[in-house]
Amino acid sequence: MTRISRRLFACLAASLMAGALPSLASADTLRLLTWGGYAPEDVVADFEKETGITVEVTLSNNEEMIAKLRATGGGGFDLAQPSQDRITGAQAEFGIYKPLDLSRIDASLFIPSMLEATKKNTTLNGEVYGVPHVWGTSGLVVNKAKAPDVKDYLDLCDPKYKGRVSYRLKRPTLIAFAFAMGEDPFAAYGDPDAYQAILDKVEQKLIECKPNVKTYWSGGDEILNLLRSGEVWAAMAWDTGGWKLNAENPDITFVAPKSGALGWIDTFALPKRGRNDDAAYKWINFVMRPEIAARITAAAGNFTASKGGDANVDPALKARFNESFPPEAIDNIRWYPPVPAGLEAMEGAVLDRVKAAE
């Protein structure tokens, strides 16, 4: 393929995915590729007032972020927020990010342990590609009135709850079931054969478990609706979803599973062909301020890596967090290590077979 047609294809693919040609950003615009709730309107407005920089927010998820940046060779956005485990693999394979200049980030705003852990996990060839922003877990959201004894992922397969269970057909589900079956998938990340052996066991289990599943959910709102209406009694989902429902219906809440909730950290990373790094660094240092971080926690429902950012958070959310996470459950959180390139293809084949199984 010639260079020109490759460029053209990349442009076309990007414009098709974005639904329109990306607007030509002027110098005082920050094009932010992020998750729902991470850039609340009032925070964006305050940032504009303080710096004069307009923020264009595009909502996405991990896979779409990588796909979008890959299509444009890392262009179209000035700041992205992928999870920390999805940076080095994508960077090694597609080269879509540029290294961070850590001297431009105010490290004193971050919780030191979280900053160090994220830096370590997003380091490739000696360069750091990510710093932490928002963190949270996935585990079980359970309607305790209807499914009181769901304590771990495998309990979702209890025949008592036939047709009343839901989870996603995505990699977190594979990882979660592997842990619940006593395996350690993270330890096997570097060994494809061992990882495949674990995946085979999980595939078997998920196929056995299929009669219990009402539907494999795909969107956050979808699973909340299914739990809210009582159509689903127990699901694997994000902690925030459980706490949101808990505010409406005290029977439903997030349960940290016995085999460990899965911990993720969403980061800040600079797309390779981003045009406004200044604005990106300004945004990072702005939203990590404790008072701004507390507002993002209120909007997103998850805590941030901002030092002191949990001080001003709504006490009700803190109470829900403490109820779901007794201290030993926090120690038991399984933090995702970086995903090596190529793992997704192995997992994909398993997910396809589970979906196709009768």
Next chain:
Amino acid sequence: MRRREVGISLYLLMTPLVLWLTLLIILPHVAMFVVSLRERVGVGTYAFGLSNYLTFFQEPLYWNTFLRTAIMSVLATVLTFLIGFPVAWYIAKIARGRLGQALFLACLIPFWVSELVRTYGWMILLRESGVFSSLLQFLGLADGPVELLYNDAAIMVGLVYTSMLFMVVPLVTTLESLDDSLVEAAYDMGASSWAVLREIILPHAKPGIVSGAIVVFMLSLGNYLTPILLGGKSSLWFTGLIYDQFITRFNWEQGSAFGFLLLALSSAIVWAGLRLSGQSLRDTMART
């Protein structure tokens, strides 16, 4: 001199079409074809080869999914025709004038909202805590909540609803051109209603049926939203596989190969359909 002017205006008129075709259709397809012939060897290294196409034929899951998608699309096309034909007949022949226009408009109205909204509408109607389920319980026809969503029948309902207009429009056009006196003459000669339908109406409407069927079939085959949202936990749809390869597996090579296979196989099915019905694409397009 005149000849040259004609030439220039012709080229000017052609430019948008040519640009459109090359930039938005031919070039991306060529690029995608090249991508589909690439094999991932290791991190960031690729080789040339056909393995992406071979995967489709070697892994039963993939061609089974294609087969399933094709069969369900054919079924959706047949159902759309069976429901759409009486509607088109009524609009074209019985309810003429104002009423006909109003009915035609009624077929159009669902298309004023996006497909996503229409599909969510069906989800509200069919879900366990939804409208139909409550209605059945209210009427005493069901003891408890009934789940109507998340199965193949729900996909079928969604597909037929989404493509109805594209069947009704060509049918109305061809049926309007049918001379009523032919039908009357046939009755005068003692033909039964069934014979009239079989000998007069259907042969006349054939181009409309075929072009409607092609559009509905291709729309169903290429549909993404409806099967994903309404389908059950085992319902794979070929376009969903392509999306997964591109977005969640980062495997553009496999996704491109699937895209080309979808293009080739669906073209083959349409061609076979045309041959079976004794129509040529040119006739069908010219007469509707």
